[in-house]
Amino acid sequence: MTGIELLVLIPFLLNYKSLDKASKCIFFYIISSLVFAGGSTLVLHLMGNNMWFFSLMHFVQFVILSTLYWYCIHNETMRTIIKYMPVLILGIFIFDFFWVEGFRAFNSISSGVKHLVLLVYGLYFFLQMLRDRNLIERAIYIDSLPVFWYNSGIFIFSCTEFLFCISYNHLQTLQSTGLTKIGMTMAILSINYIVGMISMILLYIGFSKIKKLKHANY
Amino acid sequence: MRIIDVIVIGTTVMLMLGIIVILLVMLQQKMVISHKLVIKDKDLQLQRERLIAVLQGQEQERKRIAEDLHDEVGAQLSVLKLNLGGLQPLLKTGNGEAERLKETKEFTDVIIQQLRFISQSLHPQALDNLGLAHALDSFCNLMNKNKQVKIAFKIAGNGQPVDREKALNTYRVVQELINNILKHAQASEVVITYQTTPSLLTITVADNGNGALLTSLADSRKKAGSLGLKNIESRLNIIGGSINFTPGTPQGTIATISVENYQSAAQNS
Numbered sequence: 001m002t003g004i005e006l007l008v009l010i011p012f013l014l015n016y017k018s019l020d021k022a023s024k025c026i027f028f029y030i031i032s033s034l035v036f037a038g039g040s041t042l043v044l045h046l047m048g049n050n051m052w053f054f055s056l057m058h059f060v061q062f063v064i065l066s067t068l069y070w071y072c073i074h075n076e077t078m079r080t081i082i083k084y085m086p087v088l089i090l091g092i093f094i095f096d097f098f099w100v101e102g103f104r105a106f107n108s109i110s111s112g113v114k115h116l117v118l119l120v121y122g123l124y125f126f127l128q129m130l131r132d133r134n135l136i137e138r139a140i141y142i143d144s145l146p147v148f149w150y151n152s153g154i155f156i157f158s159c160t161e162f163l164f165c166i167s168y169n170h171l172q173t174l175q176s177t178g179l180t181k182i183g184m185t186m187a188i189l190s191i192n193y194i195v196g197m198i199s200m201i202l203l204y205i206g207f208s209k210i211k212k213l214k215h216a217n218y
Numbered sequence: 219m220r221i222i223d224v225i226v227i228g229t230t231v232m233l234m235l236g237i238i239v240i241l242l243v244m245l246q247q248k249m250v251i252s253h254k255l256v257i258k259d260k261d262l263q264l265q266r267e268r269l270i271a272v273l274q275g276q277e278q279e280r281k282r283i284a285e286d287l288h289d290e291v292g293a294q295l296s297v298l299k300l301n302l303g304g305l306q307p308l309l310k311t312g313n314g315e316a317e318r319l320k321e322t323k324e325f326t327d328v329i330i331q332q333l334r335f336i337s338q339s340l341h342p343q344a345l346d347n348l349g350l351a352h353a354l355d356s357f358c359n360l361m362n363k364n365k366q367v368k369i370a371f372k373i374a375g376n377g378q379p380v381d382r383e384k385a386l387n388t389y390r391v392v393q394e395l396i397n398n399i400l401k402h403a404q405a406s407e408v409v410i411t412y413q414t415t416p417s418l419l420t421i422t423v424a425d426n427g428n429g430a431l432l433t434s435l436a437d438s439r440k441k442a443g444s445l446g447l448k449n450i451e452s453r454l455n456i457i458g459g460s461i462n463f464t465p466g467t468p469q470g471t472i473a474t475i476s477v478e479n480y481q482s483a484a485q486n487s
Contacts, residue, residue, distance in 0.1 A: 126243045135247070136254055142247045152240045159236030163228045171222065184222040191229055 004197050005034045008204045015210075022147050023210060025068035026203055032061050033200075052103040055110060059093050062086065062114045065154060069121040072147050073128060085117060101169055112166035115158045122155035149206030153199035160195040164188055270456055277341070277386060284341035292333050299326045335360055342389060350385040351412050354392060354421075358410060367400060367408055374413040381482035387453040388421065388477060391461070394450050395423045395473050398435075403427025405470060419480040426470040432463055 012019065012027040019027060036057040043050040063086050070082045089110070096110040097103055129135065129142045142148045171185055302323045309315045338360055345353035351373055358371040380388070392410065399405055405427030413420045435447055454461055459477035466472045 123239070126239065130243060130247055130250075136250055139251050139255060141244075141251065143244050148244075155240065156233065156236040159232040160229055163225055163232055167221070167225045171225070174222075184226065187226055188222075188229060191226070191233070195233055 004200045005030055005037065008200045008207075009034065011204070011207055015207075019210070020146075021071045022068055022150060023207065025064055025071065026150050026206065029061060029064045029068070030200070030203065032057065032064055036061070049104050051106055052097070055093060055097050055103070055107045058107075058111045058114055059086075059090065062089055062118070065118055065121075068150065068154075069125060072125055072151070073121070075124075075128070078124060082121065089114060089117065106165075106168045106172055108166050108169035111168075112162060115162040115165055118154060118158045119162065122151050122158060125151050126155075144209060146206040146209040149202050149209060153202030153206065156202065157195055157199035160192055164192055266456065269452055273387075273453070273456070281341040284337045284343075287333055287340070288337040288343075292330065292337070295326060295330050295333065299323060299330065302326060331363070335363075339393070345385055345389055346382075350380045350388060353385070353389055354410060354412060357389070357393065357396075361396065367405055369396065369408045369410065372409065372411045374411060375415065378414045378416070378481060380414075380419060380477075380480045384419075384457040384459075384477055384480050387457045388419070388459070388475060388480075391450050391453055391459075391475055392421060392423060394446055398446060399423070399425045399427060399471075402430045403471065404430070414480070416481075417479060419475075419477040421475045422472055423475075424466055424470060424472045426466070429465055429469060429471055432465060432471055435463060 009027070009030045012023070012030060016024075016027065036054075039057065040050045040053050043053045066082050066086050070079055073079055073082065092113050093107070093110040096107045100109060101107050125147075129145070129148060134140075135142065135145075171188075175185065302319060306316065306319060309319060338356070342353045342357060344356045348356075355371045355373075358369040361367070361369050396408065399408055403425050405425035408423065408425045411420075411422045411424070413422075450461060453459075454475070454477075457477055458479070459475060462474045462476070464472050464474070
C-alpha cells in the first residue's frame, strides 16, 4: 500500500504552496500513512514487535485528522469538542497501552475509539455540507468540493477499519493459540488494504477538485 | 458462525454502509439544489410576467392619454385655430390687431405641433397601422422637426412585418436610445438602419457624437437607480432580443439591436 500513498503524495507535494488548510492536513495525513507503513516494517525488523508503533501512529493520525475536521466544521460546540478530544483520546491510548492490552499487542480499544470518533466527525461533516445554505443557494454540488472527497476517503476507511481494529487484538490471541486459520486473517487484511487504496484514490480525487475550483475562478 | 467470519462480513457490511452514506449525501444534496433551481426559475418567470404586466399597463395608459390628447385637446385646438381664422376679416385695421391675431394663430399652430409630438411619442399610431419600419420613419421625421439633431432612417431588406408586442418594445428601445443620444452624445447626426432577414431583425443606431454614450451606459450599469438602461434591457429581455454597443469610426457610438424570431406565430405559419 506504500506505493499508492507515495503516488498520491507526489501531486500534493508538487502543489504544496497552493494547498488550502484542509488539503495540507491531508498532505500530512498521507505522509503519516507512509511513515506508518514504512516505519512499522522497519520496527518489526529491528525490534521484532511493532505494535507499540501502531498505537503511536494511530494517535498521530487522529491528531492530524482532528485538525482537518477542526478547520472544516463550523459549529462552535463541535469545534470545541474536536479541539479537546485528542486529550481524551490520548488518555485512552495511554491507559490501553500501559494497563489494558499492553505495548506488545494490538491496542484494539484505543484504535477502535479513534475510528469511532472519526466516523462521528465524518458523519457530522456530511450533515453540515447537506445543510449548508451557501452551497445550495450558489448551486455548488458537494462532489465538486475537495473536502467532500477527503471526508469520503477518511469515512470509508474508518468504516472498514473500525470492526477490524476492535477485533484485531482478539484475532492475535486466536492466532497465537492456533485456533484460527491464517487465511481468514489475510482476507480481513486484504479488505483493509483494498479499502486503504480506495481511500487514497478518493483523496487524490479531492486534490484534483482543487485544480478545477481554481480553474473555475471560485 | 465463527468470530472471524463475523468480522469479515461485518467489515464488508460497514464498507457498504460507508459507500451508501456517501452516495446518499451526494444524491440528497443534488436533489435539494435542483429543487431550489426549479423554485428560482419559477420566481424568475413570475418576475417576468409581472414586468410584462407592468409594461402592458404602462402602454395602455400611454395609449389612452395619447388618444385623449389627439382626439379631444387636438380637435379643440383645431377649432380654436379655425375660429381665429374666422375673426381675421372682422378686425379693424390700424391698431396692430391683425398682427396680434396672426401671432396667436401661429402660436396655436406651435401648440398643435407640440401636442402631436407628445401624442406620437406617447403612443405611435403608425405602429398599429403601418408597422415598425414606418413608425420609426415617422418618429425620425417628428424628431427632425423639433430637434437640432438630424436623424436619418434607412431601410434594408423587404421590411417583413414584426409581431405587435415585439414591435412596440423595439420602438421604445430606439426611442430611449435617441433620448440618450440627445442627452449625452452631443451628436449632430444619427443614422437608424432597419434590416430584416426571415429570422432576424437588426436595427443599428449610429451617432457621430463624442462617444460619451458608452461611458454613460457603463456608469448606468453601476448605478442602482438608472432607469433608462434598465428599461432597454427589460424590454429586450421580454422579447428575447439583445443590444450591443460599439464605438463608431471615426467617432460616436453604434448601438445594434437584434431580435430573433421577430415575426408573430401567425405570420410565420
